Amino acid sequence: MSEITNTKSPLTTDAPARATRISLLDYLRAHLVFGRYDYRYYVDAREAGATHAEVLEAHANGFWVGYYAKARKAGATHTEALEAHSNRVWAEHYAKAREAGATHAEALEAHANGLNLAHYANARGLADSPWSARWSAQCDGASHAEVLEAHANGIDVERYAVARRQRGASHEDALLGHASGIDVAAYAAALKAGATHAEVLEIHAKGIEVGSYAAARGSSLFPASHAEVLEAHANGINVANYEYARAWRASHAEVLEAHANGIDVLEYASTLARFASHAEVLDAHAKGVDLEIYRYVRHYDDFWGSHEEAVEVCLKGLDWPEYTSMRRYSGVSHAEAIEALLASADRGDLEG
Secondary structure, X not given: OOEEEEOOOOOOOOOOOOOEEEEHHHHHHHHHHHHHHHHHHHHHHHHOOOOHHHHHHHHHOOOOHHHHHHHHHOXXXXXXXXXXXXXXXXXXXXXXXXXXXXXXXXXXXXXXXOOOHHHHHXXXXXXXXXXXHHHOOOOOOOOHHHHHHHHHOOOOHHHHHHHHHHOOOOHHHHHHHHHOOOOHHHHHHHHHOOOOHHXXXXXXXXXXXXXXXXXXXXXXXXXXXXXXXXXXXXXXXXXXXXXXXXXXXXXXXXXXXXXXXXXXXXHHHHHHHOOOOHHHHHHHHHOOOOHHHHHHHHEEOOEEOOHHHHHHHHHOOOOHHHHHHXXXXXXXXXXXXXXXXXXXXXXXXXXX
């Protein structure tokens, strides 16, 4: 009988591509059952070792052929795929768990214990997890028993996966952080940033969000010390906003100075993010300028203004969107835009 050879597949696999020989009769029957679109998944299932009868049986049991193909490609046998399906395990997540090294029995046990198998797979070390390209060489995946123990202890498995795979925490680190009442991923990030267990406990006891603390400590360009974070907090500065300001090149002393001058640290950080300097922010604030308008005039879309120009626009109460539009699209100078806007305001063309 004639055969159809198909080497094309929409699903990726680490296995070497090989031709799949499908008889003309199977080809016609599969097209009748699955249609033109789903036939490609039929081919994928056949490439993964399924027989024509097995694919049809899976279909007859309500198993979408695309998910069946993924399960087979992940190493599941026909019987295993059908058993997972009959246990209402989402096949795509089941396939991820199998790809991460879980056995059929382990995947079913994790599901029976109420775990999301996608998060379980990430914790185990799924090859295509969001952070695998960057971290998989550095961080070992968790074992089946470790993920189940974490779940049994009330740890969110998605956060556990982040702690283990993205932030390099050990299983014991995750258990210790959770036992201390701290989000395990944030705790792991703090340890990764160089904090000790005692320091993290002190931060947590003071009501400081550990994730923000970890971000401040772990900045690759402008890391804050434990003492600096504590001092910022003691001065009434939100640590997340403090970290934001430090990330935009402010020193510890500069953040404290801005705060002491009555500038909201979030606004301060947001204005630094529009490429104003520390001195410029302080000068604008001292002149009574609305920093929200000021930062838009400094950098609005692809328009870049100077400190002096932005201060003048704000102090004169001009229509700043019109000003930036004129500068961007009409090619006029700052002085020309100011003159035109003042004239328009005098005529009542624009609101002041």
